[in-house]
Amino acid sequence: MESAMSAAAPAAYAPTDRTVPTRSRDRAHYDHETVHAILDQAYVCHLGFIREGAPVVLPTLYGRVGRRLYLHGSTGSRPLRMASQSDPGLPVCVTVTQVDGLVLARSAFHHSLNYRSVVVHGTAHQVTDPQELREALDALVDHVVPGRSADSRPANAKELAATAVLRLDLDEVSAKMRTGGPNDEPEDLELPHWTGVVPLTQGYGEPIPADDLNPEIKAPPYLTQR
Amino acid sequence: MESAMSAAAPAAYAPTDRTVPTRSRDRAHYDHETVHAILDQAYVCHLGFIREGAPVVLPTLYGRVGRRLYLHGSTGSRPLRMASQSDPGLPVCVTVTQVDGLVLARSAFHHSLNYRSVVVHGTAHQVTDPQELREALDALVDHVVPGRSADSRPANAKELAATAVLRLDLDEVSAKMRTGGPNDEPEDLELPHWTGVVPLTQGYGEPIPADDLNPEIKAPPYLTQR
Numbered sequence: 001m002e003s004a005m006s007a008a009a010p011a012a013y014a015p016t017d018r019t020v021p022t023r024s025r026d027r028a029h030y031d032h033e034t035v036h037a038i039l040d041q042a043y044v045c046h047l048g049f050i051r052e053g054a055p056v057v058l059p060t061l062y063g064r065v066g067r068r069l070y071l072h073g074s075t076g077s078r079p080l081r082m083a084s085q086s087d088p089g090l091p092v093c094v095t096v097t098q099v100d101g102l103v104l105a106r107s108a109f110h111h112s113l114n115y116r117s118v119v120v121h122g123t124a125h126q127v128t129d130p131q132e133l134r135e136a137l138d139a140l141v142d143h144v145v146p147g148r149s150a151d152s153r154p155a156n157a158k159e160l161a162a163t164a165v166l167r168l169d170l171d172e173v174s175a176k177m178r179t180g181g182p183n184d185e186p187e188d189l190e191l192p193h194w195t196g197v198v199p200l201t202q203g204y205g206e207p208i209p210a211d212d213l214n215p216e217i218k219a220p221p222y223l224t225q226r
Numbered sequence: 227m228e229s230a231m232s233a234a235a236p237a238a239y240a241p242t243d244r245t246v247p248t249r250s251r252d253r254a255h256y257d258h259e260t261v262h263a264i265l266d267q268a269y270v271c272h273l274g275f276i277r278e279g280a281p282v283v284l285p286t287l288y289g290r291v292g293r294r295l296y297l298h299g300s301t302g303s304r305p306l307r308m309a310s311q312s313d314p315g316l317p318v319c320v321t322v323t324q325v326d327g328l329v330l331a332r333s334a335f336h337h338s339l340n341y342r343s344v345v346v347h348g349t350a351h352q353v354t355d356p357q358e359l360r361e362a363l364d365a366l367v368d369h370v371v372p373g374r375s376a377d378s379r380p381a382n383a384k385e386l387a388a389t390a391v392l393r394l395d396l397d398e399v400s401a402k403m404r405t406g407g408p409n410d411e412p413e414d415l416e417l418p419h420w421t422g423v424v425p426l427t428q429g430y431g432e433p434i435p436a437d438d439l440n441p442e443i444k445a446p447p448y449l450t451q452r
Contacts, residue, residue, distance in 0.1 A: 018282075022304055043325045043339055043426075046272035048283035056244075057274035057283055059323040059343045078248055097285040099269045101431075104449075108367045108378045109385040113269055117285045141334045145424070152334045152419050159335040181436045193378050194443050196435040198371070200269075205327075205425030210407045217420050223330075 019174035029175040048093040063139030070136035071166040080164040089123035102198040105182035106191040124166040147222040245400035255401040274319040289365030296362035297392040306390040315349035328424040331408035332417040350392040373448040
Protein backbone atom coordinates (compact mmCIF):
# COMPACT_ATOMS: atom_id res chain seq x y z
CA MET A 1 0.00 0.00 0.00
CA GLU A 2 2.76 2.42 0.94
CA SER A 3 4.74 1.68 -2.21
CA ALA A 4 1.65 2.18 -4.36
CA MET A 5 1.14 5.61 -2.78
CA SER A 6 4.73 6.69 -3.23
CA ALA A 7 4.62 5.53 -6.84
CA ALA A 8 1.59 7.73 -7.45
CA ALA A 9 2.98 10.86 -5.78
CA PRO A 10 5.57 12.75 -7.84
CA ALA A 11 9.06 12.81 -6.33
CA ALA A 12 9.53 16.08 -4.50
CA TYR A 13 11.90 17.96 -2.21
CA ALA A 14 10.66 18.36 1.36
CA PRO A 15 9.77 21.97 2.18
CA THR A 16 11.73 23.57 5.03
CA ASP A 17 11.49 26.83 6.91
CA ARG A 18 13.90 28.39 4.40
CA THR A 19 12.14 27.12 1.27
CA VAL A 20 8.56 28.07 2.19
CA PRO A 21 8.12 31.68 1.05
CA THR A 22 6.67 34.23 3.42
CA ARG A 23 4.30 35.38 0.67
CA SER A 24 2.88 34.10 -2.64
CA ARG A 25 3.08 30.53 -1.34
CA ASP A 26 0.99 29.32 -4.27
CA ARG A 27 3.96 30.15 -6.51
CA ALA A 28 6.25 27.65 -4.74
CA HIS A 29 6.92 24.19 -6.21
CA TYR A 30 8.96 21.30 -4.83
CA ASP A 31 8.56 18.46 -7.33
CA HIS A 32 11.74 17.21 -8.95
CA GLU A 33 10.38 17.61 -12.47
CA THR A 34 9.71 21.34 -12.11
CA VAL A 35 12.91 22.07 -10.18
CA HIS A 36 15.19 20.09 -12.49
CA ALA A 37 13.66 21.52 -15.67
CA ILE A 38 14.44 25.07 -14.51
CA LEU A 39 17.96 24.09 -13.46
CA ASP A 40 18.62 22.38 -16.79
CA GLN A 41 17.42 25.27 -18.94
CA ALA A 42 19.39 28.20 -17.51
CA TYR A 43 23.06 28.80 -18.29
CA VAL A 44 24.39 30.49 -15.16
CA CYS A 45 23.54 30.19 -11.52
CA HIS A 46 24.15 32.87 -8.89
CA LEU A 47 26.35 31.48 -6.14
CA GLY A 48 25.97 33.23 -2.78
CA PHE A 49 28.40 32.75 0.09
CA ILE A 50 29.79 34.74 2.99
CA ARG A 51 33.26 36.26 2.82
CA GLU A 52 34.68 38.19 5.74
CA GLY A 53 31.20 38.54 7.19
CA ALA A 54 29.63 40.00 4.06
CA PRO A 55 27.44 38.37 1.40
CA VAL A 56 28.94 37.74 -2.05
CA VAL A 57 26.97 36.71 -5.16
CA LEU A 58 28.88 35.54 -8.23
CA PRO A 59 27.57 34.25 -11.58
CA THR A 60 28.86 30.72 -12.01
CA LEU A 61 28.79 27.89 -14.56
CA TYR A 62 27.13 24.73 -13.32
CA GLY A 63 25.85 21.33 -14.31
CA ARG A 64 23.40 18.88 -12.77
CA VAL A 65 23.83 15.13 -12.26
CA GLY A 66 20.69 13.70 -10.68
CA ARG A 67 20.25 15.36 -7.32
CA ARG A 68 23.64 17.05 -7.36
CA LEU A 69 24.82 20.38 -8.73
CA TYR A 70 28.42 20.89 -9.77
CA LEU A 71 29.65 24.47 -9.70
CA HIS A 72 32.64 25.54 -11.71
CA GLY A 73 35.63 27.52 -10.60
CA SER A 74 39.36 27.60 -10.89
CA THR A 75 41.61 26.61 -8.03
CA GLY A 76 42.43 30.29 -7.58
CA SER A 77 38.89 31.63 -7.27
CA ARG A 78 37.71 32.82 -3.88
CA PRO A 79 34.72 30.52 -3.21
CA LEU A 80 36.72 27.52 -4.32
CA ARG A 81 39.64 28.37 -2.08
CA MET A 82 37.24 28.99 0.78
CA ALA A 83 35.49 25.65 0.23
CA SER A 84 38.74 23.74 0.21
CA GLN A 85 39.89 25.51 3.39
CA SER A 86 36.54 25.23 5.14
CA ASP A 87 35.69 22.16 7.11
CA PRO A 88 32.99 20.86 6.77
CA GLY A 89 32.41 22.85 3.56
CA LEU A 90 31.15 26.24 2.43
CA PRO A 91 27.55 27.29 3.27
CA VAL A 92 26.02 28.54 0.03
CA CYS A 93 22.78 29.59 -1.60
CA VAL A 94 22.55 28.93 -5.33
CA THR A 95 19.81 30.62 -7.35
CA VAL A 96 18.81 30.19 -10.98
CA THR A 97 16.27 32.49 -12.63
CA GLN A 98 14.65 32.58 -16.06
CA VAL A 99 12.58 35.65 -16.99
CA ASP A 100 9.66 34.74 -19.27
CA GLY A 101 7.64 37.91 -19.67
CA LEU A 102 6.92 41.51 -18.74
CA VAL A 103 3.60 41.93 -16.93
CA LEU A 104 1.97 45.30 -17.58
CA ALA A 105 -0.94 46.10 -15.30
CA ARG A 106 -3.19 49.14 -15.39
CA SER A 107 -1.74 50.22 -12.04
CA ALA A 108 1.96 50.81 -11.45
CA PHE A 109 1.68 48.72 -8.27
CA HIS A 110 0.74 45.49 -10.09
CA HIS A 111 3.51 45.54 -12.67
CA SER A 112 5.57 42.39 -12.45
CA LEU A 113 7.63 39.82 -14.31
CA ASN A 114 6.74 36.27 -15.25
CA TYR A 115 9.65 34.08 -14.20
CA ARG A 116 10.79 30.67 -13.04
CA SER A 117 13.44 30.40 -10.35
CA VAL A 118 15.09 27.75 -8.19
CA VAL A 119 16.80 28.42 -4.87
CA VAL A 120 19.12 25.81 -3.33
CA HIS A 121 20.39 26.07 0.24
CA GLY A 122 23.21 23.84 1.38
CA THR A 123 26.88 23.26 1.97
CA ALA A 124 29.25 23.01 -0.98
CA HIS A 125 32.23 20.68 -0.93
CA GLN A 126 35.20 20.64 -3.27
CA VAL A 127 35.26 17.55 -5.47
CA THR A 128 38.49 15.67 -4.83
CA ASP A 129 37.79 12.19 -6.24
CA PRO A 130 39.38 12.10 -9.75
CA GLN A 131 36.56 10.03 -11.25
CA GLU A 132 33.87 12.32 -9.82
CA LEU A 133 35.83 15.36 -11.03
CA ARG A 134 35.83 13.99 -14.60
CA GLU A 135 32.09 13.31 -14.43
CA ALA A 136 31.49 16.79 -13.05
CA LEU A 137 33.47 18.40 -15.89
CA ASP A 138 31.46 16.38 -18.43
CA ALA A 139 28.27 17.63 -16.76
CA LEU A 140 29.49 21.23 -16.93
CA VAL A 141 30.30 20.93 -20.65
CA ASP A 142 27.06 19.08 -21.44
CA HIS A 143 25.13 21.76 -19.57
CA VAL A 144 26.46 24.35 -22.04
CA VAL A 145 25.63 22.12 -25.04
CA PRO A 146 24.05 18.68 -24.46
CA GLY A 147 26.21 16.00 -26.06
CA ARG A 148 29.26 18.22 -26.37
CA SER A 149 31.51 16.46 -23.83
CA ALA A 150 31.70 13.42 -26.15
CA ASP A 151 32.85 15.71 -29.01
CA SER A 152 35.76 17.52 -27.37
CA ARG A 153 39.15 16.59 -25.97
CA PRO A 154 38.78 15.41 -22.35
CA ALA A 155 40.70 17.28 -19.67
CA ASN A 156 44.25 16.10 -19.13
CA ALA A 157 45.97 15.76 -15.76
CA LYS A 158 47.28 19.32 -15.77
CA GLU A 159 43.84 20.74 -16.57
CA LEU A 160 42.16 18.59 -13.94
CA ALA A 161 44.63 19.90 -11.39
CA ALA A 162 43.86 23.49 -12.44
CA THR A 163 40.10 23.04 -12.16
CA ALA A 164 38.21 23.01 -8.92
CA VAL A 165 34.57 22.00 -8.82
CA LEU A 166 32.15 22.38 -5.94
CA ARG A 167 29.50 19.75 -5.30
CA LEU A 168 26.16 20.86 -3.85
CA ASP A 169 23.58 18.20 -3.04
CA LEU A 170 20.01 19.08 -3.98
CA ASP A 171 18.21 18.63 -0.71
CA GLU A 172 16.81 21.94 0.55
CA VAL A 173 15.40 23.19 -2.75
CA SER A 174 12.38 25.06 -4.05
CA ALA A 175 11.14 26.51 -7.31
CA LYS A 176 9.05 29.62 -7.63
CA MET A 177 7.12 30.68 -10.69
CA ARG A 178 4.86 33.46 -11.83
CA THR A 179 2.78 32.87 -14.94
CA GLY A 180 -0.25 34.47 -16.56
CA GLY A 181 -1.55 37.97 -16.93
CA PRO A 182 -1.69 40.99 -14.63
CA ASN A 183 -3.83 41.07 -11.46
CA ASP A 184 -5.48 44.45 -11.61
CA GLU A 185 -7.82 45.79 -8.96
CA PRO A 186 -11.55 45.60 -9.87
CA GLU A 187 -11.86 49.39 -9.66
CA ASP A 188 -9.10 49.80 -12.29
CA LEU A 189 -10.66 47.68 -15.06
CA GLU A 190 -12.03 50.69 -16.96
CA LEU A 191 -8.78 52.64 -17.01
CA PRO A 192 -7.55 53.45 -20.54
CA HIS A 193 -4.12 51.76 -20.26
CA TRP A 194 -3.14 48.74 -22.37
CA THR A 195 -2.62 45.73 -20.13
CA GLY A 196 -1.19 42.29 -20.73
CA VAL A 197 2.06 40.40 -21.04
CA VAL A 198 5.05 40.92 -23.34
CA PRO A 199 6.73 37.51 -23.70
CA LEU A 200 10.52 37.41 -23.60
CA THR A 201 11.98 35.01 -26.12
CA GLN A 202 15.35 33.30 -26.05
CA GLY A 203 16.97 31.74 -29.07
CA TYR A 204 20.23 30.82 -30.70
CA GLY A 205 21.98 32.77 -33.42
CA GLU A 206 23.89 31.21 -36.27
CA PRO A 207 27.01 29.46 -34.86
CA ILE A 208 30.15 31.58 -35.46
CA PRO A 209 33.16 29.41 -36.30
CA ALA A 210 36.48 30.26 -34.64
CA ASP A 211 38.95 32.11 -36.87
CA ASP A 212 41.33 29.16 -36.79
CA LEU A 213 38.73 26.47 -37.52
CA ASN A 214 39.45 24.24 -40.51
CA PRO A 215 36.62 25.29 -42.91
CA GLU A 216 36.01 21.65 -43.79
CA ILE A 217 34.71 21.03 -40.25
CA LYS A 218 31.03 21.90 -40.29
CA ALA A 219 28.81 22.71 -37.30
CA PRO A 220 27.60 19.41 -35.80
CA PRO A 221 23.92 18.34 -35.70
CA TYR A 222 23.66 18.99 -31.95
CA LEU A 223 24.16 22.67 -32.78
CA THR A 224 22.29 23.01 -36.05
CA GLN A 225 19.26 20.88 -35.22
CA ARG A 226 17.97 22.86 -32.28
CA MET B 227 44.73 71.32 -15.61
CA GLU B 228 43.11 68.94 -13.18
CA SER B 229 39.63 69.67 -14.46
CA ALA B 230 40.78 69.13 -18.02
CA MET B 231 42.15 65.73 -17.07
CA SER B 232 39.02 64.68 -15.23
CA ALA B 233 36.92 65.79 -18.18
CA ALA B 234 38.95 63.54 -20.46
CA ALA B 235 38.82 60.44 -18.24
CA PRO B 236 35.52 58.56 -18.31
CA ALA B 237 33.62 58.55 -15.02
CA ALA B 238 34.37 55.31 -13.21
CA TYR B 239 33.85 53.50 -9.92
CA ALA B 240 36.99 53.18 -7.81
CA PRO B 241 38.22 49.57 -7.60
CA THR B 242 38.37 48.03 -4.12
CA ASP B 243 39.73 44.81 -2.70
CA ARG B 244 36.32 43.22 -3.22
CA THR B 245 35.84 44.42 -6.80
CA VAL B 246 39.24 43.47 -8.20
CA PRO B 247 38.94 39.83 -9.32
CA THR B 248 41.55 37.30 -8.25
CA ARG B 249 41.79 36.08 -11.85
CA SER B 250 40.93 37.30 -15.38
CA ARG B 251 41.53 40.90 -14.28
CA ASP B 252 41.44 42.03 -17.90
CA ARG B 253 37.72 41.17 -17.89
CA ALA B 254 36.94 43.72 -15.16
CA HIS B 255 35.47 47.16 -15.99
CA TYR B 256 34.65 50.08 -13.72
CA ASP B 257 33.46 52.88 -16.02
CA HIS B 258 29.93 54.12 -15.44
CA GLU B 259 28.90 53.64 -19.05
CA THR B 260 29.68 49.90 -19.09
CA VAL B 261 28.28 49.23 -15.61
CA HIS B 262 25.06 51.18 -16.14
CA ALA B 263 24.38 49.67 -19.58
CA ILE B 264 24.47 46.15 -18.10
CA LEU B 265 22.28 47.18 -15.18
CA ASP B 266 19.74 48.82 -17.47
CA GLN B 267 19.42 45.88 -19.85
CA ALA B 268 18.73 42.99 -17.47
CA TYR B 269 15.33 42.40 -15.87
CA VAL B 270 16.16 40.77 -12.53
CA CYS B 271 19.02 41.14 -10.13
CA HIS B 272 20.13 38.53 -7.62
CA LEU B 273 20.03 39.99 -4.13
CA GLY B 274 22.36 38.31 -1.64
CA PHE B 275 22.13 38.86 2.09
CA ILE B 276 22.77 36.94 5.31
CA ARG B 277 19.90 35.43 7.28
CA GLU B 278 20.54 33.58 10.54
CA GLY B 279 24.19 33.23 9.59
CA ALA B 280 23.59 31.70 6.16
CA PRO B 281 23.72 33.26 2.70
CA VAL B 282 20.45 33.84 0.83
CA VAL B 283 20.15 34.80 -2.85
CA LEU B 284 16.77 35.91 -4.21
CA PRO B 285 15.79 37.11 -7.69
CA THR B 286 14.48 40.65 -7.35
CA LEU B 287 12.98 43.41 -9.46
CA TYR B 288 15.02 46.58 -9.55
CA GLY B 289 15.45 49.95 -11.17
CA ARG B 290 18.30 52.43 -11.47
CA VAL B 291 18.26 56.19 -10.86
CA GLY B 292 21.69 57.64 -11.52
CA ARG B 293 24.08 56.04 -9.07
CA ARG B 294 21.37 54.36 -7.01
CA LEU B 295 19.62 51.03 -7.34
CA TYR B 296 16.12 50.52 -6.00
CA LEU B 297 15.20 46.94 -5.14
CA HIS B 298 11.61 45.86 -4.94
CA GLY B 299 9.87 43.89 -2.23
CA SER B 300 6.75 43.89 -0.16
CA THR B 301 6.67 44.94 3.45
CA GLY B 302 6.31 41.25 4.37
CA SER B 303 9.32 39.90 2.50
CA ARG B 304 12.32 38.77 4.52
CA PRO B 305 15.09 41.06 3.22
CA LEU B 306 12.80 44.07 3.46
CA ARG B 307 11.82 43.28 7.03
CA MET B 308 15.45 42.72 7.88
CA ALA B 309 16.50 46.01 6.32
CA SER B 310 13.86 47.94 8.21
CA GLN B 311 14.88 46.27 11.48
CA SER B 312 18.59 46.55 10.89
CA ASP B 313 20.42 49.64 11.89
CA PRO B 314 22.38 50.91 9.98
CA GLY B 315 20.96 48.87 7.10
CA LEU B 316 21.30 45.44 5.52
CA PRO B 317 24.67 44.37 4.03
CA VAL B 318 23.97 43.05 0.55
CA CYS B 319 25.59 41.97 -2.67
CA VAL B 320 23.53 42.54 -5.81
CA THR B 321 24.53 40.80 -9.02
CA VAL B 322 23.14 41.13 -12.55
CA THR B 323 24.20 38.78 -15.34
CA GLN B 324 23.45 38.60 -19.06
CA VAL B 325 24.58 35.50 -20.97
CA ASP B 326 25.53 36.34 -24.55
CA GLY B 327 26.92 33.16 -26.05
CA LEU B 328 28.07 29.56 -25.67
CA VAL B 329 31.82 29.16 -26.21
CA LEU B 330 32.74 25.76 -27.65
CA ALA B 331 36.45 24.97 -27.56
CA ARG B 332 38.20 21.90 -28.91
CA SER B 333 39.07 20.91 -25.34
CA ALA B 334 36.46 20.35 -22.63
CA PHE B 335 38.58 22.51 -20.31
CA HIS B 336 38.23 25.68 -22.41
CA HIS B 337 34.45 25.62 -22.79
CA SER B 338 32.94 28.81 -21.44
CA LEU B 339 30.16 31.36 -21.74
CA ASN B 340 30.28 34.86 -23.08
CA TYR B 341 28.57 37.09 -20.53
CA ARG B 342 28.32 40.54 -19.01
CA SER B 343 27.82 40.89 -15.26
CA VAL B 344 27.77 43.59 -12.61
CA VAL B 345 28.41 43.02 -8.91
CA VAL B 346 27.45 45.68 -6.35
CA HIS B 347 28.59 45.49 -2.72
CA GLY B 348 27.00 47.75 -0.16
CA THR B 349 24.42 48.37 2.51
CA ALA B 350 20.76 48.57 1.57
CA HIS B 351 18.38 50.92 3.35
CA GLN B 352 14.61 50.94 3.26
CA VAL B 353 13.20 53.99 1.47
CA THR B 354 11.01 55.91 3.89
CA ASP B 355 10.68 59.34 2.27
CA PRO B 356 7.31 59.37 0.42
CA GLN B 357 8.65 61.39 -2.51
CA GLU B 358 11.68 59.10 -2.93
CA LEU B 359 9.39 56.07 -2.67
CA ARG B 360 7.25 57.36 -5.54
CA GLU B 361 10.33 58.01 -7.67
CA ALA B 362 11.66 54.55 -6.85
CA LEU B 363 8.37 52.91 -7.90
CA ASP B 364 8.44 54.86 -11.16
CA ALA B 365 12.00 53.64 -11.74
CA LEU B 366 10.96 50.03 -11.06
CA VAL B 367 8.08 50.26 -13.56
CA ASP B 368 10.16 52.07 -16.17
CA HIS B 369 12.86 49.42 -15.79
CA VAL B 370 10.33 46.79 -16.92
CA VAL B 371 9.18 48.96 -19.84
CA PRO B 372 10.77 52.39 -20.40
CA GLY B 373 8.07 55.05 -20.44
CA ARG B 374 5.44 52.85 -18.82
CA SER B 375 5.15 54.67 -15.48
CA ALA B 376 3.59 57.65 -17.27
CA ASP B 377 0.97 55.32 -18.83
CA SER B 378 -0.36 53.57 -15.72
CA ARG B 379 -2.23 54.53 -12.58
CA PRO B 380 0.23 55.78 -9.94
CA ALA B 381 0.33 53.99 -6.60
CA ASN B 382 -2.22 55.19 -4.05
CA ALA B 383 -1.56 55.62 -0.34
CA LYS B 384 -2.57 52.06 0.51
CA GLU B 385 -0.31 50.62 -2.17
CA LEU B 386 2.59 52.82 -1.13
CA ALA B 387 2.17 51.54 2.43
CA ALA B 388 2.20 47.93 1.20
CA THR B 389 5.35 48.39 -0.86
CA ALA B 390 8.80 48.46 0.60
CA VAL B 391 11.78 49.47 -1.50
CA LEU B 392 15.43 49.13 -0.67
CA ARG B 393 17.95 51.74 -1.79
CA LEU B 394 21.48 50.64 -2.62
CA ASP B 395 24.00 53.30 -3.58
CA LEU B 396 26.29 52.38 -6.47
CA ASP B 397 29.69 52.90 -4.93
CA GLU B 398 31.60 49.61 -4.69
CA VAL B 399 30.77 48.28 -8.15
CA SER B 400 32.41 46.36 -10.97
CA ALA B 401 31.47 44.83 -14.29
CA LYS B 402 32.98 41.69 -15.74
CA MET B 403 32.70 40.56 -19.34
CA ARG B 404 33.83 37.73 -21.54
CA THR B 405 33.61 38.25 -25.29
CA GLY B 406 35.08 36.61 -28.37
CA GLY B 407 35.92 33.07 -29.37
CA PRO B 408 37.41 30.08 -27.57
CA ASN B 409 41.01 30.05 -26.32
CA ASP B 410 42.27 26.65 -27.36
CA GLU B 411 45.75 25.35 -26.62
CA PRO B 412 48.18 25.49 -29.60
CA GLU B 413 48.56 21.70 -29.55
CA ASP B 414 44.78 21.25 -29.97
CA LEU B 415 44.35 23.29 -33.17
CA GLU B 416 44.32 20.24 -35.46
CA LEU B 417 41.68 18.33 -33.48
CA PRO B 418 38.59 17.46 -35.55
CA HIS B 419 36.03 19.19 -33.30
CA TRP B 420 33.96 22.18 -34.46
CA THR B 421 34.88 25.25 -32.42
CA GLY B 422 33.36 28.67 -32.12
CA VAL B 423 30.56 30.59 -30.45
CA VAL B 424 26.80 30.04 -30.48
CA PRO B 425 25.21 33.46 -29.84
CA LEU B 426 22.25 33.60 -27.48
CA THR B 427 19.55 35.96 -28.67
CA GLN B 428 16.88 37.70 -26.63
CA GLY B 429 13.77 39.20 -28.10
CA TYR B 430 10.17 40.11 -27.46
CA GLY B 431 7.16 38.10 -28.53
CA GLU B 432 3.88 39.62 -29.70
CA PRO B 433 2.23 41.41 -26.72
CA ILE B 434 -0.62 39.29 -25.28
CA PRO B 435 -3.57 41.47 -24.18
CA ALA B 436 -5.19 40.66 -20.83
CA ASP B 437 -8.49 38.79 -21.10
CA ASP B 438 -10.37 41.73 -19.66
CA LEU B 439 -8.75 44.40 -21.85
CA ASN B 440 -11.14 46.56 -23.85
CA PRO B 441 -10.32 45.45 -27.43
CA GLU B 442 -10.39 49.08 -28.59
CA ILE B 443 -7.23 49.73 -26.55
CA LYS B 444 -4.30 48.85 -28.79
CA ALA B 445 -0.73 48.09 -27.72
CA PRO B 446 1.11 51.42 -27.33
CA PRO B 447 4.09 52.46 -29.46
CA TYR B 448 6.57 51.92 -26.62
CA LEU B 449 5.70 48.21 -26.90
CA THR B 450 5.24 47.78 -30.63
CA GLN B 451 8.16 49.90 -31.82
CA ARG B 452 10.95 47.92 -30.22
